Amino acid sequence: MEGVLLHVFGLMERLLPFSFAEPMFMKRALLALLLIAPAAAAVGVPLVQFRMAFFSDAIGHSAFTGVALGILLGVSPSWTVAAFGAFVAVAITLVKGHTDLSTDAVIGVFFSTVIALGIAIISSRKGLTRNLQSFLYGDPLAVSDAELLWMAGLLFTVGVYLFFAYNRILLLGVHEGFARTKGVPVRAVEISFSLIVALVVTAAINAVGILLVTAMLVIPATAARNVARGAGTAFHLSVGIALLSGISGLIASYYLDTATGATVVLAAAACFFLTALFRALRPAG
Amino acid sequence: MSAEERLHTLSIRNLSVRRGGVEILAGVDADIRCGEVTALIGPNGAGKTTLLQAILGQVPYTGEIRFCRAREHGEGVPRIGYVPQQLPFDRDTPLSVLDFFALSQQRYPVFFGHSRRVRRSAQDSLDRAGVGHLLHRPLGRLSGGEFQRVLFALAVRDAPDILLLDEPVSGVDVAGAEQFCDFLSQVQRSSKFGLLLVSHDLSVVTRHADQVICLNRRIVCRGATTEVLTPENLASMYGGEAHLFRHAPADGHGHLHGLPEGKG
Secondary structure, three states, rough: OOOHHHHHHHHHHHHHOOHHHHHHHHHHHHHHHHHHHHHHHHHHHHHHHOOOOHHHHHHHHHHHHHHHHHHHOOHHHHHHHHHHHHHHHHHHHHHHHHHHOOOOHHHHHHHHHHHHHHHHHHHOOOOHHHHHHHHHHHHHHHHHHHHHHHHHHHHHHHHHHHHHHEEEEEEEHHHHHHHOOOOHHHHHHHHHHHHHHHHHHHHHHHHOOOHHHEEEEEEEHHHHHHHOHHHHHHHHHHHHHHHHHHHHHHHHHHOOOOOOOHHHHHHHHHHHHHHHHHHHOOOOO | OHHHHHHHEEEEEEEEEOOOEEEEEEEEEEEEEOOOOEEEOOOOOOOHHHHHHHOOOOOOEEEEEEEOOHHHHHHOOOOEEEEEEOOOOOOOOOHHHHHHHHHHHOOOOOOOOOOOOOHHHHHHHHHHHHOHHHHOEEEEOHHHHHHHHHHHHHHHHHHOOOEEEEEEOOOOOOHHHHHHHHHHHHHHHOOOOOOEEOOOOHHHHHHHOOEEEEEEEEEEEEEHHHHOOOOOHHHHHHOOOOOOEEEEOOOOOEEEOOOOOOOO
């Protein structure tokens, strides 16, 4: 598998004869963003429809506990972060479906619990805080080959999942009861979608960190909603804005010497404000 | 073979629904036959919408709901279409009417475009509902009446055996309601599905229904429209507040206008 990566890097060498693309870490970062940004933006479209931004934030913050568990168990934190994120995602979805509590109250409880648990474990061990730093802020410049392969697998999984489930997810996003009368298996779609969100969020943490991970999912989709009138346009615009802000953010961070994850998010935010302006100026009708 | 056997029928026997310890429906018996319009009337809180939800399998119930399919139509579960009274959704959703039609019919995702079959059937059923021009409009920009027609067109597209309509003319003006009902009976006559119509508007009921079920947690009475809609029955159901008068049969069919619950 690593051989495939070498070929990809060789290809990038030839296609991108620019100074910013020369260092190996820049090639890795570019590849990471090209893999994770479209996956996050594609999942983001229904996520915004479901008003699940807070949900993805809770999954992101579950990485505190995920990292701590990984170090406690002596396995790579990437695995425990993904597994614990998936666990929290399913737990929230199940609890939400079985109580009359409002969704944000349920998520709020989980949100605080996973942060508290993570901090409790980390504070009991000296020397863990440094390890946590990289997860808090993320850094696409420090992505390893293994993580790149994991992101490629994730993009493929998200693509296959959305191919088969996207229409049902959107119908569920319009109205749950109505979707049920049209034969949508509501609970199965909810649980599978929350699992996919958990996978995307935990992988995107590598690029932008816990604090900004929700931005990768929410900002491109919200920017697309500002201007799109149909489902197709919304999806393609969201993915396009994610790729554009990923590439331009990476290049800008190279020349401005700023944190890459943060610069990528700022580029996406700029797209949001531009589309919001466009929406405000567009004649009604 | 008698006429009865040739029709499919949704038969409901001894249906009861309890929610939170409160009995919402008790011992309901009814037959909804294909090719007929059955009106379901009753005061607010009578359990009309709950009965629809039970038929759709969306609330737990005791008793039996069985679909007896005429032999020549083959076996299988009935297709039940449903047009809800209202469908609150996010008006800002980037979704066109065509997208909305594609979501429940197309296998591949809508962001790869729409199949020719989806396009054709959507245009066709929208045309039949008189709203063919709405195909490319964003769903969130439709008026209440337009949206209801789109929902109706979508329900008809899937060739239902039974179509459930919850208050199809609420929030539509009188002329719009008449137009919609005429169109409804036209589609219904050509498509031969069974129509269960929940309505407050007794003029709609008397003009279009073959059979009436009066519901108030249990069946108050049921039967042919002309036999059931007597002032006595309505008084016993609406608590004597129904003011009923008979129109002169100027348009060829005399019909009743009622003002249950003091509303117009």
